[in-house]
Amino acid sequence: MIRTTRPIAPPGQRIGLLGGSFDPAHAGHLHISRIALRRLRLDRVWWLLTPGNPLKPDAPAPLDRRLRAARDVLDGHPRILATDIERRLGTVYTVDTIHALKRHHPEARFVWLMGADNLAQFHRWHRWPEIMGALPVAVMARPGEQVRAGLSKTATRFAAARLPQRDAAALPFLSPPRWTMLSHATSPLSSTALRDSGVWA
DSSP, X not given: OOOOOOOOOOTTOEEEEEEEOXXXXXXHHHHHHHHXXXXXXXXXXXXXXXXXXXXXXXXXXXXXXXXXXXXXXXXXXXXXXXXXXXXXXXXXXXXXXXXXXXXHOTTSEEEEEEEHHHHHTGGXXXXXXXXXXXXXXXXXXXXXXXXXXHTSHHHHHTGGGBOOGGXXXXXXXXXXXXXXXXXXXXXXXXXXXXXXXXXXX
């Protein structure tokens, strides 16, 4: 097993949580993490590499391999950390991971980060309304997904909790449910395309 350490969250730190398989991690993940750092004025972003995705029928590559690849992409970035904390916590579902992190770091200001493609199908996630009620959410632009995300079941149900993106820097300080959708230059890279191309075989 690759050597890892549990990330540290000093009291009051604003930390973005970007979860997923990262199968593999790529420059697009780094791109949206940098945007989140800047637009939300975060102190850190943690990549939460899940051991497995309950919504996907095929298992991802071994976690240690994905973790090494993610760290190669980050290349020592001082404010973005790739972590296997879900394996350490023993959680399967995002909602349980979030509750566990909040128990371990009660004074941190966590923000969940997701792509617009994930918001479009967020209602399929386990106990998804509970996630929206657990911490603020920032939705990052994805090519061709903005309209579908904006019309999604989640966006409709939580329309009154939406924060204008001009006020995004306030998001870490707001009580959930609060969310915003950020428009920005997007990357065409995707993990699926990299797997299909044979680059990640």
